[in-house]
Amino acid sequence: MEYLSNDKILVVDLAKGDVEEEELSEELVAERIGGAGVNAHLYGKYADDDPIVLGVGLLTGSMYPASAASVLTAKSPVTGKLCHCPVTLKVGIEIKYAGFDYIVIKGRSDKPVYLWIHDGVADIADAADVWGKDVWETTDAWRKGVGDDLLQTMVIGPAGEKGLDCAQVCCNYWTGPDRFGIGKLFGQRNLKGMAFRGMGLLEAAEPEDFVDEAFELLEAVKDNDFMSKKGLGPICAALGETDAEEWLSPVVHRHSADYFTPYATNTFAFIDEDPATVTETAKPEPGVLISDIPALLAFKKLGLSALDAAKAMQACARQGVDPLAAATASGKAGKTAIDEILAQVAATTEPAAMEGNGVFSPWCPRKPIFGDFGASDTDAWWERRQAVAAIFGIQPVFAVMCPQLTEESMISLSNIGGELELDPETLDAVIGDIAG
Amino acid sequence: MGIKIDALKCTNCMACEMACGYHRDDGFAFLSACIVPYRAREKKDYFGVLLKEEDSLVVARPEGTEINRIGEEADPDKEADASAKPMLLREACDLCEDMKYGPMCVKICPVDAISVEE
Numbered sequence: 104m105e106y107l108s109n110d111k112i113l114v115v116d117l118a119k120g121d122v123e124e125e126e127l128s129e130e131l132v133a134e135r136i137g138g139a140g141v142n143a144h145l146y147g148k149y150a151d152d153d154p155i156v157l158g159v160g161l162l163t164g165s166m167y168p169a170s171a172a173s174v175l176t177a178k179s180p181v182t183g184k185l186c187h188c189p190v191t192l193k194v195g196i197e198i199k200y201a202g203f204d205y206i207v208i209k210g211r212s213d214k215p216v217y218l219w220i221h222d223g224v225a226d227i228a229d230a231a232d233v234w235g236k237d238v239w240e241t242t243d244a245w246r247k248g249v250g251d252d253l254l255q256t257m258v259i260g261p262a263g264e265k266g267l268d269c270a271q272v273c274c275n276y277w278t279g280p281d282r283f284g285i286g287k288l289f290g291q292r293n294l295k296g297m298a299f300r301g302m303g304l305l306e307a308a309e310p311e312d313f314v315d316e317a318f319e320l321l322e323a324v325k326d327n328d329f330m331s332k333k334g335l336g337p338i339c340a341a342l343g344e345t346d347a348e349e350w351l352s353p354v355v356h357r358h359s360a361d362y363f364t365p366y367a368t369n370t371f372a373f374i375d376e377d378p379a380t381v382t383e384t385a386k387p388e389p390g391v392l393i394s395d396i397p398a399l400l401a402f403k404k405l406g407l408s409a410l411d412a413a414k415a416m417q418a419c420a421r422q423g424v425d426p427l428a429a430a431t432a433s434g435k436a437g438k439t440a441i442d443e444i445l446a447q448v449a450a451t452t453e454p455a456a457m458e459g460n461g462v463f464s465p466w467c468p469r470k471p472i473f474g475d476f477g478a479s480d481t482d483a484w485w486e487r488r489q490a491v492a493a494i495f496g497i498q499p500v501f502a503v504m505c506p507q508l509t510e511e512s513m514i515s516l517s518n519i520g521g522e523l524e525l526d527p528e529t530l531d532a533v534i535g536d537i538a539g
Numbered sequence: 540m541g542i543k544i545d546a547l548k549c550t551n552c553m554a555c556e557m558a559c560g561y562h563r564d565d566g567f568a569f570l571s572a573c574i575v576p577y578r579a580r581e582k583k584d585y586f587g588v589l590l591k592e593e594d595s596l597v598v599a600r601p602e603g604t605e606i607n608r609i610g611e612e613a614d615p616d617k618e619a620d621a622s623a624k625p626m627l628l629r630e631a632c633d634l635c636e637d638m639k640y641g642p643m644c645v646k647i648c649p650v651d652a653i654s655v656e657e
Contacts, residue, residue, distance in 0.1 A: 107567075165567050166557060168649070193553065193578070200569065239582070252579035276582055304568040314561065318646060325649060333550065356584050357601075360552040365649035367550040371584035381547070381601040383585040390584065 104132050104204075106308045106521045107161060112145070113203045113225050115218060117292055118210030122225045127204050133523060137161030137204075139187040139493035140533040142176035145207050146185060152209035153178055155288055157190070157257075157297070159204050160496015161517050164196035164305065164362065166317040168324050169501040169508065171361035173198050174493045175257075179283035181268055181454045182461030184539055186283040187493045189464060190257065191394065192369070194274040194299065195496065196362045197255035201301030212293040217245070222301045230295035237261060237421040238273045239388070245298045258296035259286045260423025261449075266290045268454040269428035277392045278420045280466035280499070284454055286423055308522035316516055323507045324365050329473040334358035334370040335396060338500075341473050344400055351399075354378055354409045356390060364498045365505070369394045372413035391417035394500075395466055401430035402444075411441040418448040427455035427466075462539035463489035467499040474506050490534045541656050542574070542632060542642060544599035546587040548652035551576050555588070555653055558643035562635050573632045574644045574653075588653075593631040 104110050104127045112125040127141075135141045138160035145156045155177040162170040173195035179186040190198070198206075202223030212227070215234035219226045233241040238260040246254045255275060262270035263286035270286030271278055289296065307313045324330075329337070334355065336348030351370070356378045358367035369392050373380070376389035391413050393399055398419075402412035415433075419426040432451045433444045458465040459482065469485045471478070478484030485503065492502040495513045502508060514525050556572045563571035573591040577598075580586065590597040598605045609627065632642075634655075640646040645653045 164557075166561065166647070196553075252581070302568070302570045304564055304566045304570065306566045310561070310565055318640065321647065321649065330649070357586075358550060359584070359586070360550040360649075363552050363554040363557060363647075363649070365552075367552075367650075373584075383580060384583055386583070388582055392584070 104129050104521070106306050107165060107517070108132070108305065109199065109202050109204050109223070109303060111203050111223070112205040112207065114207045114209070115225070115227065116210045117208065117212040117216065117227070117294060120212070120227055122227065132161065132521065133525070134529070136494050136517070136525060136530065136533050138163070138174050138496050139176060139490065139537045141205060142174060142187065143185060143537045145205055146176055149207055149209055154207050154209040155285065156208070157198065157206040159195070159199040160494060161521065162513060163496030164199045165307070165520060166314055166363070167513070167516050168317070168321050169361070169364045169498040169505070170496050171195050171364050171498040172492065172496045175272065175285055177283070177285050177288055179285070179461065180287050181282065181284045182457055184461045186462055187537060188283055188285055189280045189493065189499045190274060191279055191361050191498065192274050192277070193362050194255040194257060197299040197301065199305065200303040201299040202303055208292070208294065211291065215293050215295050217295045218297040220297065220299045220301070222303070233295055234264065235261070238423045239276050239421050241295065242275055249300070251300060253300065255299045256296055258423070259289045260421060262422050262424045263287060263290035267452050269425045269451050271423050271425050272296070273420060273423050276420060278395055278398070278416065278426050280464040282425055282427065282455060282457065282464050282466055307520040309519050313516060313520045316519065320507060320512055321365070324505055327474065327505065329366060329504065333367040335393060335399065336370070338368070338396060338468070338472055339400065342396070342468055342470070347400065347403060350403060351409045354390070354413050356380070359392070361498045364501050366501055368498065368500045372409065372416070374410065374413050374417060391420055395426055396468055397465065398426035398430055401427055401434070405430060405434055405444070406439050407441065407444070411444070414441060415444050415448060418445050422448055424448055424451050425455055428453060431455050460486060460539050462486070462537070463493065464499070467503060470503070472500070472504040474504060476506050486538055487534060490538045491530070493537070494530070494533060540634065541592070542590055542634070542644065543654045543656040544588045544590065544597070544604065545652045546599040546601050546604070548650050549576065549586070549588055550650055551578055551586040552649065554647045554649060555644035558647040562638055562643045563630070571629055573629050575626060589626055591626050591629050591631050596626060
């Protein structure tokens with residue numbers, strides 16, 4: 104595949120300690136498009152090894168708005184199904200710019216390792232020094248090791264190493280969409296995580312036409328009323344949690360966005376620093392980046408202040424525990440004091456209850472945010488919207504916020520950029536295959 | 540005429556870096572961009588934007604914009620951003636003079652944090 108791609112699939116055998124490369128054929132892209140579509144194909148190809156597959160969307164890292172996401176595909180220990188978990192922030196695009204489109208991980212290493220992917224080179228590296236360390240210590244160690252604070256990581260903490268169903272694969276320092284226990288799968292394989300860095304270049308077949316259409320789309324996106332808002336508070340309000348924004352406000356520092364995502368879907372809460380601080384704080388670890396709306400609201404429902412909820416979210420991020428699982432476990436055990444809840448984070452084992460069909464992550468709110476997509480069956484609409492996002496590489500929360508990011512526009516830009524002839528029937532077939 | 544950056548409006552999405560990289564390399568890339576969100580203080584949630592101009596390096600911080608003249612000795616009491624080093628080697632902003640959209644970073648910024656200052 105010449106365009107929008109590195110033309111490379113990496114196959115990692117952790118048991119043998121070797122890596123191989125395959126070409127990404129244009130025929131495969133024409134049939135399976137990208138992201139979860141190709142991931143599911145590769146899972147089937149290597150099904151005897153029950154692999155973990157990481158893939159980029161066809162539009163990931165392009166000038167299509169919100170093309171931020173990659174996707175992890177694996178047989179979930181929580182649902183028993185092949186699930187597709189978004190990889191967000193700036194980690195999703197770094198995978199593509201580090202030189203690979205798809206990474207198939209099979210086998211189990213006999214010692215702790217991590218994958219180090221940089222500028223088209225893949226190494227299986229020793230992780231003995233970080234095994235037993237938490238998510239923050241691990242990302243810090245890997246960044247320090249290569250002298251690059253922009254290294255992007257996917258990491259498990261103690262929960263993943265222990266093989267718990269509530270274990271997440273975290274992005275850099277933060278919890279994210281993994282409700283599926285993929286962190287457990289990493290731990291079972293002695294895979295501490297992956298690190299990515301690269302300065303690649305992706306060519307488009309018709310770059311000027313691509314940019315013209317992408318800018319036209321961006322202008323339409325910017326017309327939305329929600330563009331005057333930022334962060335999790337307004338999202339909570341739009342979902343009917345009208346008092347959440349005021350509840351959260353005492354800890355809000357700033358809001359940030361995943362790659363080229365027009366709405367900032369992440370809110371940073373300061374815990375031991377004044378949230379009004381605009382200069383660089385001297386505190387090395389002042390708070391936590393929050394993207395998980397259901398988990399945040401679950402801690403709120405336990406009666407926590409926003410400050411205590413942020414403390415709980417930070418503890419989950421360090422341990423690599425799904426914060427919704429920790430909030431659920433705390434509620435079941437009747438724990439409402441923050442010290443008890445912090446103790447519960449490290450003691451959590453069970454996953455959160457799964458909403459939906461267990462294929463796409465309910466970390467993303469399961470209904471339209473702000474806008475009206477005119478859906479008659481919201482559940483079916485949400486599953487399809489998540490499938491489309493996972494195929495093309497669109498930030499999943501923005502996908503349920505912005506009606507202008509249509510399937511037609513994703514197909515059109517893919518055809519212009521990739522010299523392809525995709526059509527709605529192909530997309531329907533891929534969605535039908537991956538959506539469970 | 541120059542580029543003006545409001546670092547408090549910025550959401551650190553990197554779209555400006557991509558659009559600038561496209562202007563330089565005719566593809567999707569970040570390698571040669573002269574405008575770069577700095578995001579090395581991730582755990583502190585401290586981010587802004589760097590811009591390489593012909594004679595200066597503009598550092599748009601949340602607390603205000605700082606303009607460092609290139610070639611002058613840096614303040615030894617101030618820790619430099621590691622990302623400033625590769626920036627100094629890149630081509631300076633040319634306001635995308637050959638692009639029909641004008642400065643691409645201004646055109647793409649979804650939150651209008653970047654503008655042209657006459």
